[in-house]
Amino acid sequence: MSQFVRIAGFTATLAMVAMLATPSHAAQPVAIVEDIDAPNSDV
Amino acid sequence: MVIELGTGGTLVLGYFASCQRETITGGTVRVGADASEVENGRIERERVECDSGGVQLVAAQTGKSGVLVFRVPGKTSTASQPEPTATVYTTAPLIDLGSKGAGSAESVVLERVERPPETHTVKITGRIADLAKQGIDLHSGGVYRAWLGDRSTTFKVDDYTAPGSGPIISRLVRF
Numbered sequence: 001m002s003q004f005v006r007i008a009g010f011t012a013t014l015a016m017v018a019m020l021a022t023p024s025h026a027a028q029p030v031a032i033v034e035d036i037d038a039p040n041s042d043v
Numbered sequence: 044m045v046i047e048l049g050t051g052g053t054l055v056l057g058y059f060a061s062c063q064r065e066t067i068t069g070g071t072v073r074v075g076a077d078a079s080e081v082e083n084g085r086i087e088r089e090r091v092e093c094d095s096g097g098v099q100l101v102a103a104q105t106g107k108s109g110v111l112v113f114r115v116p117g118k119t120s121t122a123s124q125p126e127p128t129a130t131v132y133t134t135a136p137l138i139d140l141g142s143k144g145a146g147s148a149e150s151v152v153l154e155r156v157e158r159p160p161e162t163h164t165v166k167i168t169g170r171i172a173d174l175a176k177q178g179i180d181l182h183s184g185g186v187y188r189a190w191l192g193d194r195s196t197t198f199k200v201d202d203y204t205a206p207g208s209g210p211i212i213s214r215l216v217r218f
Contacts, residue, residue: 020044020056020074029060034211038052038088 057202058153062093064210092132092201093212120184124156127186127199129216133209134182134200135175138189140217142212144170148191156186175208194218 019029046053054067061077070084079086138151151172155161163179165172172189174181181187184202188195198216208214 017148028059028061030060031056032211032215034055034057034064036052036054038046038048038054 046072048072049153053181057076057091057093057210059093059212060092060095062095062212063186064089064091064212066139071136091213093210093215094130094132124186125188125195125197129196129198130168130201131198131214131216132201132204133175133214134180134204134206135208136181136200136214137175137211137214138172138200139218140167140170140172140191141218142170143218146192152190153187154190155182156188161185175214180206189216189218191218 020031024028048069048071050069052069054065054075056065056067056072056079057063058065058094060078063078065079066087067079067081068085071082072084073080073082078088087197100180118162140151144149145167148167150167151165153163154166161182162180165174165177168176181200183200183204183206186199188197188198196216196218
C-alpha cells in the first residue's frame with residue numbers, strides 16, 4: 001500500500017533532512033532527499 | 044511511499060542501505076528499501092561511499108565472500124575513548140539532530156577524541172549542523188565526538204577522504 005507525501009514545497013534546507021521510510025522499514029529511514037525541485041507536482 | 048514529480052521535476056535521493064545516489068527527472072517515484080522505481084521518468088544512479096551500517100550481500104556474493112582477520116598486539120593504553128558509531132567520507136560532515144531537534148541549543152560542539160585540543164563550534168539551522176556551509180573541515184582519519192547539551196555521538200572521518208563536501212549520504216552523522 002502506497003503512502004503519498006507532499007514534499008514539493010520543501011525548501012532546499014528542509015529537503016536535505018527529509019528522511020524517507022517505507023512501511024516495511026518504518027523504524028529506520030531508508031533514504032534521504034538531497035534536493036528536490038518539483039514545481040508542477042500535484043500530490 | 045510514492046512521490047509525484049510531475050513533468051520536469053527533479054529529485055536527488057540517497058539510499059542508506061545501498062549507498063546509491065539517484066537523480067530522477069519527472070514521473071512517479073516509488074521509494075523502495077534500497078532503490079527507487081520510476082514510471083514515466085528518467086533515473087540516473089551512481090554508487091557513492093557511505094556508511095550503510097553493515098554490508099549486505101546478494102545471494103550470488105554470499106558463497107564467494109570471506110573475511111581474513113589480522114590481529115595486532117593489544118594497545119597499552121587503557122583510556123576509555125568512545126568508539127565511533129559511524130564513518131563519514133568527507134571532511135565536512137552534515138549532522139542531523141533527529142526528531143528531537145536542537146532543543147534550546149544553538150550549536151553543536153565537536154571535539155577530536157584522540158587529539159583533544161581540536162574543537163569546533165557548528166551553528167545549528169533547523170535540525171542540522173552543516174560543516175560544509177560554515178567552511179569547517181575536519182581531519183581525515185580523525186575521530187570526533189559531537190556534543191549537543193548532554194547528548195553526544197562519536198564518528199570517524201575516513202582515512203582516505205579528500206577535503207571538502209560531497210553527497211549527503213557520504214557525510215551524514217545522525218544523533
